[in-house]
Amino acid sequence: MINLTIRQMAGLLAEKSISVQELNGVFYDRCRAHNASTNALITLNDELNAAEILHAQQAIDVGNHWLAGIPLVHKDLFCTQGIKTTCGSNMLANFISPYNATVVDRLGQAGMVSLGKANMDEFAMGSSNEHSAFGPVGNPWDLTRVPGGSSGGSAAAVAARMVPVATGSDTGGSIRQPAALCGITGIKPSYGRVSRYGMVAFASSLDQAGVMAVSADDCALVLSAMSGHDPLDSTSAHASTWAWEKPQDTELKDLKVGVTRAWIDALEDPDIKQRTWQAIEQLQDQGAQIIDIELPHADLAVSAYYVLAPAECSSNLSRFDGVRFGHQAEGVNDLESLYRQSRTEGFGEEVKKRIMIGAWALSSGYYDAYYLQAQKVRRLISNDFKQAFAQVDVIACPVSPETAFEHGAKADGVSMYQADQFTLPASLAGLPCLSMPIGFSQGQNGRLPIGLQLVGRYFDEQTILSVADKYQQTTDHHLQLPEAFQ
Amino acid sequence: MSINRKELEEIASLAQLNIPEQQVNEITASLNQVMAMIEHINQADTAAVEPMSHPNDGHQITRQDVVTDHSHKSTLLALAAHADADHYLVPKVIE
Numbered sequence: 001m002i003n004l005t006i007r008q009m010a011g012l013l014a015e016k017s018i019s020v021q022e023l024n025g026v027f028y029d030r031c032r033a034h035n036a037s038t039n040a041l042i043t044l045n046d047e048l049n050a051a052e053i054l055h056a057q058q059a060i061d062v063g064n065h066w067l068a069g070i071p072l073v074h075k076d077l078f079c080t081q082g083i084k085t086t087c088g089s090n091m092l093a094n095f096i097s098p099y100n101a102t103v104v105d106r107l108g109q110a111g112m113v114s115l116g117k118a119n120m121d122e123f124a125m126g127s128s129n130e131h132s133a134f135g136p137v138g139n140p141w142d143l144t145r146v147p148g149g150s151s152g153g154s155a156a157a158v159a160a161r162m163v164p165v166a167t168g169s170d171t172g173g174s175i176r177q178p179a180a181l182c183g184i185t186g187i188k189p190s191y192g193r194v195s196r197y198g199m200v201a202f203a204s205s206l207d208q209a210g211v212m213a214v215s216a217d218d219c220a221l222v223l224s225a226m227s228g229h230d231p232l233d234s235t236s237a238h239a240s241t242w243a244w245e246k247p248q249d250t251e252l253k254d255l256k257v258g259v260t261r262a263w264i265d266a267l268e269d270p271d272i273k274q275r276t277w278q279a280i281e282q283l284q285d286q287g288a289q290i291i292d293i294e295l296p297h298a299d300l301a302v303s304a305y306y307v308l309a310p311a312e313c314s315s316n317l318s319r320f321d322g323v324r325f326g327h328q329a330e331g332v333n334d335l336e337s338l339y340r341q342s343r344t345e346g347f348g349e350e351v352k353k354r355i356m357i358g359a360w361a362l363s364s365g366y367y368d369a370y371y372l373q374a375q376k377v378r379r380l381i382s383n384d385f386k387q388a389f390a391q392v393d394v395i396a397c398p399v400s401p402e403t404a405f406e407h408g409a410k411a412d413g414v415s416m417y418q419a420d421q422f423t424l425p426a427s428l429a430g431l432p433c434l435s436m437p438i439g440f441s442q443g444q445n446g447r448l449p450i451g452l453q454l455v456g457r458y459f460d461e462q463t464i465l466s467v468a469d470k471y472q473q474t475t476d477h478h479l480q481l482p483e484a485f486q
Numbered sequence: 487m488s489i490n491r492k493e494l495e496e497i498a499s500l501a502q503l504n505i506p507e508q509q510v511n512e513i514t515a516s517l518n519q520v521m522a523m524i525e526h527i528n529q530a531d532t533a534a535v536e537p538m539s540h541p542n543d544g545h546q547i548t549r550q551d552v553v554t555d556h557s558h559k560s561t562l563l564a565l566a567a568h569a570d571a572d573h574y575l576v577p578k579v580i581e
Contacts, residue, residue: 095565096565098558098561098562098565190541191541191542192541192542205539205540205541231549234547234548234549235540235542235547237542238547297530300526300527300529300530302523302526303523303524303525303526303527304527306520306523306524307524307527314501318502321502322567323566323567323574323576324562324565324566324574325562325565325566327567328566328567328568332577333577334577334578334579335576335577335579337577338576338577339502340502340503340504341504343501343502343503344503344504347503352501352503353513353516353517353520355501355503356497356498356501356503356513356517357517357520357521357524358501359497359500359501360489360497360500360517360521361524363497363500369528370524370527372537373527373528373530373532374524374527375537375538375539376530376532376535376536376537376538377527377530377532378537378538379532379535379536379537379538380530380532380535382538382541412519413516413519413520414519414520414523417520417523418523429541430541430542458541
């Protein structure tokens, strides 16, 4: 039951082999059983939501929708009315939103049942889920290791099959990298595909909501329900409604796959290098034409991103002043001290660091040299992709240069930032991209998942999801379960 | 680019944060490490390049300026640590 795809679960629900209550009971019990070891959830609902169960059962009874009755958890930066939205921060430790994020509403309308809220790096800033005010998350493949971040709780919850689906958000790799490190599938759609309304903002020109699930088909079904223009988010595109068309075969004939050979050859981990080439050969065996491409400015992505994202974060997070909502410091006697002390107490160290980097990059004297220069580099990177997509339909490249590392192994923040090197270029360009499991490491660190990234043209989620779906129809890496969670 | 203690205090002031004395050296070193990494962007020749602020390339979508009469005052004030029926309460500003 726990390792079924959405279509398989929907089939059982439709033929009444299982009820919505029973299906959700199975996953809810797994959440209760495994949250102590993984810490994947910040909030597990006290009980199954009877109204959501009823709504889903009614939808199934009248023959509606694949998603009706499928359980999920939301990353804890999606606002949920009546349920805490902490964003992994002490600043919002007791914040209960008066409204739902559009993503939450749309998936609720589709009949999905929310079991709780997933752990995350504070305000989505981090690549290890170690920067959460609610404690680190254990990777189900090895609980002493990180699940990646910032959507680490979502990834761990799916990998442990505490839920079959979780929402996530991706600013610089926060869906793809944890998906890779936890052996699941995760998609960051094109910027503008999904409404950001009610998703706590980190860097507004980069943040995008997405899906983490077992398979590409699962991700696609959920993304179809999430996408579409939202009048409440002026950056959600008018042409953003999209319906997934599942491929009928496994052929990749006529598909041109671009490969950044230099990136792969430079990988230091021999398992990742070998699995990446093996996966590319598999695509070739299915009929794809492999073409070498270059993204000459991509090596500047880490530097550009760590100017732009902190700059936007310093602006977005200025709203947390202790007055209107969020943590307020006690015992201060003037307004300026109230602002500063509330923020100093409420934010964790990584968030404060990024706010300061952003404030510096936007300050007089440094704006042109850093912020404006980073925006120009962003243009160069975006142009690289445009040139590449004149030759190819999809780009295949690594997600992460390493498999899941041990908790505390990267005390040096900059080395964590540099590990984002493969996910940041597509983020800066706003392109759709996903991570899919392609096998496991076999070295001294044990059996740890490895992912492959597929990047598509702007608003062409269909192609990257089709490639991943066809790959997954001929492989079973995505169906592997960690031994302790079978 | 690297910063010293005085510049750290200026940045903290812009960011509306306090830096505890015992963390000054650690935070200065940490920010300097990031700034050294960021410096890399200046290797690119961007003389003829337009800045890119957004994937939508600056196209601002607007909506109709329609008056709505929904009041969420009590709901929103309830989120504050200190409020009365009509106001957010903060330390006294005007003597």
